[in-house]
Amino acid sequence: MVRDLQQPKWWESALRGSAVLNFPDWREKYKFASRLLYMRYLTGLEDGSTLIQIGESDTEKGVRLMTGKREEAARRRVFANIEALGLNECVSELDNQGFTVLKSALTPDQVERAKAAVLRRVAAETGRVVDPDLSSAEDFRGMQYQHYLIFEDPVFPEILLQEQTLALMHYLLGESCVLSSMGSHFRGPGGLPLALHADGSSVGMTEASLVANCNYALTPYSAENGALLLMPGSHRKNRYPTVGENWMSGEDTIFDVIAENRPAEELDNMTWTPPEGAVTMDIDVGDAVIWHGNTWHGGWRRDALGTRINLAAYFCRSHISTQERRGDDRFPEVFERYADDPRFAQLMGERVFNGWREEGPDFSSAKRNPLGIFD
Helix, strand or coil: CCCCCCCHHHHHHHHHCCCEEECCCHHHHHHHHHHHHHHHHHHCCCCCCCCEEEECCCCCCEEEECCHHHHHHHHHHHHHHHHHCCCHHHHHHHHHHCEEEECCCCCHHHHHHHHHHHHHHHHHHHCCCCCCCCCCCCCCCCEEEECCCCCCCCHHHHHHCCHHHHHHHHHHHCCCCEEEEEEEEEECEECCCEEEECCCCCCCCCCCCCEEEEEEECCCCCCCCCCEEECCCHHHCCCCCCHHHCCEECCEEHHHHHHHCCCHHHHHCCCCECCCCCEECCCCCCCEEEEECCCCEEECCECCCCCECEEEEEEECCCCCCCCCCCCCCCHHHHHHCCCCHHHHHHCCCCECCCCCCCCCCCCCCCECCCCCCC
16 A cells, blocks of 8 residues: 655655655655655755665565765765866866866777778778778768777777766766667778767757767877867857868858758868867877867868878767767677676766666666766
């Protein structure tokens, strides 16, 4: 029998102490959980002193709802990890300019394995081998995104768990963040520069990052090589760049040129002026650039022979829809390989609370809904 949850004494018990309540099904449990959290908000009990266990009498399955203490514990873990890894300066750069560079984030072996895997994907997609050092625009023109690489080679899950990158992602997105997508912006000579843009949605942008990006350089970055560029401080504008704040070729904006669908040879010979104030990422192989989801960024057209190869790991908070569909059960061996590392399951969306079907929400500790910025 469900107790009368309208009685004040039950709210007092639930809010200030510990209670075990029995429910006939998940709907009543969910209703109570929602009302409880709302009551905690109204009463201002944010000290985290309450631990509520809501169980079913036949299975003794429960759910723990914690507020302040869980978020504070997460915040302490995040900052302790940043301190231990020597990333305080990176955090300062993320706060002040919206991006930071991790030097030698990947080992030479990881770079070579990732680069080889991307080149295999390109060969499979195009039907020809692309020389990363000598290819011309006739061999591979402009940029094409090579998507869904996470299961393409064992090196990609390995890179996903790179310790420094994850520490900064937890700072930006919380410990419950997930991988939204992993791919490569594979760029040959010619084509167009990448227009300046922000990854975050233009609706509801705030200073709290909802998405964040990590761009690993698998080949050298420079303007001639088609490097990434970013706009310092743009993460605080909470908007997208305007047409006038973007790439220009004479009097033409990049969007004018795109709309006119000009011939490839004409595009290859156009001269471009980068957005005023943007910084080109002249970085070395193995370095990584990490940025806040609101930070404006784009890319140079490649003018040198060969290809620019990166690996882009894009993350989001767990309530944001991922670019790639999660729940892919075709690669059980990958999940088995990381069965002892809970970070992998978390990043692959295995612990995301939302997304149930007729079975209803899972209130056990197997899945969770974040309660704060760092949780």
